[in-house]
Amino acid sequence: MDKERYSRHLNLKNFGESRQQKLLDAKVLVIGAGGLGCPVLQYLTAAGVGEIGIADGDTVSLSNLQRQVLYTVDDISLPKAVQAAIRLQRLNPDIVIHTHVLHVDAANALELIRYYDIVVDGTDNFASRYLINDACVLLEKPLVYGAVYQYEGQVAVFNVADILGIKTNYRDLFATPPSAVDAPDCNDTGVIGVLPGIIGVLQATEVIKLITGIGKALINQLLTWSVVSATAYTVQLQENPEAKAFIPADQAAFRATDYDWLCSTQITGVEQIGPISFVQLTTEADVLFIDVRESGEQPEAHFPHLQIPLSRFKENLLSIHKNKVVLFCQSGKRSLQAAQIIRDSFGESKKVYSLTGGILTLIE
Amino acid sequence: MVKVKLIAFGQLAEILGDDELNLNAADTNGLKDALNQRFPELKNKKYVLAVNKQVVSINILLTEGATVALLPPFSGG
Known part of the structure; x- marks a missing residue:
């Protein structure tokens, strides 16, 4: 000692x-x-x-x-x-x-x-x-x-x-x-x-x-x-x-x-995807990407997307005009919450994806 | 029915607000019902009750002036 x-x-x-x-x-x-x-x-x-x-x-x-x-x-x-x-x-x-x-x-x-x-x-x-x-x-x-x-x-x-x-x-x-x-x-x-x-x-x-x-x-x-x-x-x-x-x-x-x-919450009808599927979806037509983070959160997303912060998600549901929706946030939890809101409002009429691990997984 | 004082932690404090809160209930199940009625957001939240600093997992009778804490799980590290 x-x-x-x-x-x-x-x-x-x-x-x-x-x-x-x-x-x-x-x-x-x-x-x-x-x-x-x-x-x-x-x-x-x-x-x-x-x-x-x-x-x-x-x-x-x-x-x-x-x-x-x-x-x-x-x-x-x-x-x-x-x-x-x-x-x-x-x-x-x-x-x-x-x-x-x-x-x-x-x-x-x-x-x-x-x-x-x-x-x-x-x-x-x-x-x-x-x-x-x-x-x-x-x-x-x-x-x-x-x-x-x-x-x-x-x-x-x-x-x-x-x-x-x-x-x-x-x-x-x-x-x-x-x-x-x-x-x-x-x-x-x-x-x-x-x-x-x-x-x-x-x-x-x-x-x-x-x-x-x-x-x-x-x-x-x-x-x-x-x-x-x-x-x-x-x-x-x-x-x-x-x-x-x-x-x-x-x-x-x-x-x-x-x-x-x-x-993890397996939300019925919501597909949780990884970065590879996410990137694939960016090449498809008629897919709407939505960033549900609050404005100003880093890193920014450098691909076409809509920004609807989770805190104002319910009020802005009408701006979700496509039937294939990919949601993402920082770590993948808020996007799940948003996915739940879409499911509750639109039922099965929209196909909803949520990026597991969030935008941080795209960078890695 | 007896009057109990409530303390909430974490996310639950955001729902219950900053002011000291007292509610009337006979037992812990009745208290949960009263809480859910007043704060519908609580229904989907996971938490345990601690009556006079003792965590309870079954329904128990409350006593006048008891302090009941609402403790949610934390995951951060």
């Missing part, structure tokens, strides 16, 4: 060498190296968690830098997991960092998670959150959950028994995912940059408490932090008897579960 590096822990009342050794012996997997993942990774690395896994399949983009503080402009277009590992290893060369450049899915999650003692959820979508939750339930791994929305964030510790032996997980709180339409992400609604910093640091704190046994971890509790009021609101969770039925019964059932489908 490097006594100088960890001296402030070693001198700390109720911490000391035995607890620092527990950190050095621990293996923590951080899934998502974005707004939440960056501060989690920085503080766990600094604290001397012996082995840290970073799982993220994304690359760094300029709009990440407002809150993802591990990265610089030099990292743009490069894999987050790799760039984070380089920076973290310089912060603490004594620990082992495992880089997993991948999107966690039902096929790889169990093998990935099995190796680690604790999992941190720093992802940004419900499909990943439910998948990680269910995998951690099946493998009985403690899960430190964090999520943000605009000016508020949530933190909880799942799959750890309290003194009564009760364990809760994310499904005890929300048994099934909301439709993507109902729960927009940061790309669509924005997030104040400091918020994932606050929530990520709270997650790192809970990890350190779980490993070292100091204090009381947020077991079976959900903490909501509000940036606006600078207050925390903590509620007690309880087992939801209905929730168990939604968790795959065993590992084989887990691998066979399609989490993307469970969590």
